[in-house]
Amino acid sequence: MLEVADLSVCFENVQPLHGLGFSVARGASLAVIGPNGAGKTVLFRAIIGATPFVGTVRWARDARIGYVPQKLDLDRDVPITALDFLAARKTLTAVSDTDISRTLELVGIPPGATRTPIGTLSGGQFQRLLIAFALLGKPNVLLLDELTAGVDAPGQRQLNELVASLQRDQGLTVLFISHELSVVYRYAGDVLCIGGGTAHIGPPRVILTPDLLRETYGTDVDYHIHDH
Amino acid sequence: MEQTSIITFMTTEALFLPIAMAAASGLVGCFAVMRRMTLAGDALSHVALPGIGIAIALGINPLLGAVTMLFFGALLVWALEGQARVATETVVGVVFSVALAIGAMMASGEELIETLFGGAGVLSRGELVFGLAASCVVVAFILTQKNKLVVMLVSSDVARTAGINVRLLDFLYLETFSLTIALGLRYLGALLMGALIIIPAATAKQLARSLSSMLIVATVVALIATLAGTALAGHLHRGTGPFIVTTAGAIFLLSLFYRRR
Numbered sequence: 001m002l003e004v005a006d007l008s009v010c011f012e013n014v015q016p017l018h019g020l021g022f023s024v025a026r027g028a029s030l031a032v033i034g035p036n037g038a039g040k041t042v043l044f045r046a047i048i049g050a051t052p053f054v055g056t057v058r059w060a061r062d063a064r065i066g067y068v069p070q071k072l073d074l075d076r077d078v079p080i081t082a083l084d085f086l087a088a089r090k091t092l093t094a095v096s097d098t099d100i101s102r103t104l105e106l107v108g109i110p111p112g113a114t115r116t117p118i119g120t121l122s123g124g125q126f127q128r129l130l131i132a133f134a135l136l137g138k139p140n141v142l143l144l145d146e147l148t149a150g151v152d153a154p155g156q157r158q159l160n161e162l163v164a165s166l167q168r169d170q171g172l173t174v175l176f177i178s179h180e181l182s183v184v185y186r187y188a189g190d191v192l193c194i195g196g197g198t199a200h201i202g203p204p205r206v207i208l209t210p211d212l213l214r215e216t217y218g219t220d221v222d223y224h225i226h227d228h
Numbered sequence: 229m230e231q232t233s234i235i236t237f238m239t240t241e242a243l244f245l246p247i248a249m250a251a252a253s254g255l256v257g258c259f260a261v262m263r264r265m266t267l268a269g270d271a272l273s274h275v276a277l278p279g280i281g282i283a284i285a286l287g288i289n290p291l292l293g294a295v296t297m298l299f300f301g302a303l304l305v306w307a308l309e310g311q312a313r314v315a316t317e318t319v320v321g322v323v324f325s326v327a328l329a330i331g332a333m334m335a336s337g338e339e340l341i342e343t344l345f346g347g348a349g350v351l352s353r354g355e356l357v358f359g360l361a362a363s364c365v366v367v368a369f370i371l372t373q374k375n376k377l378v379v380m381l382v383s384s385d386v387a388r389t390a391g392i393n394v395r396l397l398d399f400l401y402l403e404t405f406s407l408t409i410a411l412g413l414r415y416l417g418a419l420l421m422g423a424l425i426i427i428p429a430a431t432a433k434q435l436a437r438s439l440s441s442m443l444i445v446a447t448v449v450a451l452i453a454t455l456a457g458t459a460l461a462g463h464l465h466r467g468t469g470p471f472i473v474t475t476a477g478a479i480f481l482l483s484l485f486y487r488r489r
Contacts, residue, residue: 045385048385048388048389049388050384050385050388065389066389067383067385067386067388067389068386069383069385069386071383072382072383073380073381073382073383073384074262074381074382074383075262075264077433078262078381078433079432079433079436079437079438079439079441079442080262080378080381080382080438080439081437081438081439083438084378084438084439084440085378085379085382087375088375088376088378088379089390090375091375091376092375092376092379092390092391092392093390115438116437117437117438118382130386133379133386133390134386137389137390143389
């Protein structure tokens with residue numbers, strides 16, 4: 001679904017990504033981990049064409065990307081409702097009101113929450129709204145940048161399960177950035193670990209080792225595996 | 229003479245122009261406020277001044293000079309936005325303040341006051357036609373592109389992956405904004421037109437609970453401010469711009485007491 005080769009991104013004197021290469025198979029799940037400033041979000045922005053890069057990024061011809069960003073450009077006090085945001089999809093994709101209702105139900109947004117300004121939504125509801133917008137584009141790839149940041153523990157679990165079920169049921173290819181190594185261990189098929197000037201890719205059991213994490217993060221990293 | 233000018237301005241035919249201008253200002257202002265470009269937008273309006281000065285010096289229609297300079301001013305803002313290494317607000321502030329100074333050097337005293345703050349006077353047929361046509365373009369752009377603008381507001385990256393040409397839409401919005409400024413130069417002048425774009429939208433942001441209600445409230449506030457301000461200026465035989473903006477400002481202050489829950 002995605003092939004990346006010799007990818008480098010440079011901002012003035014900083015080069016967060018240098019010569020990065022990896023590929024993601026259709027229907028696979030790839031987690032991207034690394035310390036703050038390692039270039040995880042830069043990588044996502046590069047592969048969607050939002051940031052200039054050197055190298056090759058090749059998506060499958062039929063790739064339709066649904067993107068859930070970490071950072072929003074929006075003030076939380078603007079009078080835009082969830083319905084305003086989702087209705088915008090109608091002008092971009094063939095989406096009916098039934099599609100919108102079904103998607104809201106799928107992601108777990110109560111109908112009453114759709115008519116209030118989006119700034120009044122909780123962190124979890126807002127993330128669900130972004131997922132709903134992405135899903136209404138009928139994507140076959142999801143890019144999730146710290147999907148559960150700012151969400152309470154039960155909400156995190158629900159969102160992670162939602163994405164896992166979407167991947168399983170609809171065969172979506174999922175690339176996600178996370179700092180929760182236990183979540184990475186549980187949900188990722190492969191892990192791309194970037195930081196400390198190095199990059200490693202492989203299954204969680206191979207990548208999430210104390211030595212490799214110390215090399216990447218520059219310090220010892222503790223995490224608990226919930227492998228059940 | 230001034231009495232005659234105001235009566236001429238208020239004829240039925242010429243009344244369409246301030247109404248159209250107010251509607252365009254209200255609509256375009258909503259996205260300017262939500263995009264947090266109020267300061268850049270205000271500074272952009274100053275660039276009309278040297279355009280008017282150059283046009284007068286060359287003996288051509290001042291409005292043509294203003295529109296041309298505003299087009300290139302918006303192009304400059306757009307180009308700066310694409311350059312991550314440049315602090316856009318800083319450069320915009322410097323460039324457009326200098327533009328204001330250059331315009332002030334090129335204009336005479338009374339001419340300068342009218343250019344800065346607007347005036348009544350008899351409308352030419354050309355001004356009326358340009359004003360109505362440009363208003364229609366602005367209103368049509370906002371109403372047809374509002375959904376894409378909303379997505380871009382939430383996240384330009386989400387907009388990009390949803391198939392929106394973010395850079396093109398951004399450019400078109402900035403040019404629409406500059407066209408709206410050109411619309412109001414006649415009545416509000418280069419200094420005050422930015423205020424008619426921003427204040428009604430800021431009022432609507434306080435009161436509205438959805439995009440459609442924000443667009444409606446901003447348009448209504450801009451209309452009330454324009455018509456009431458014009459009538460008041462006519463009654464007192466003074467320039468229109470300050471009265472329109474003061475009326476809009478008073479409505480904004482009132483809105484602070486009735487903020488949406």
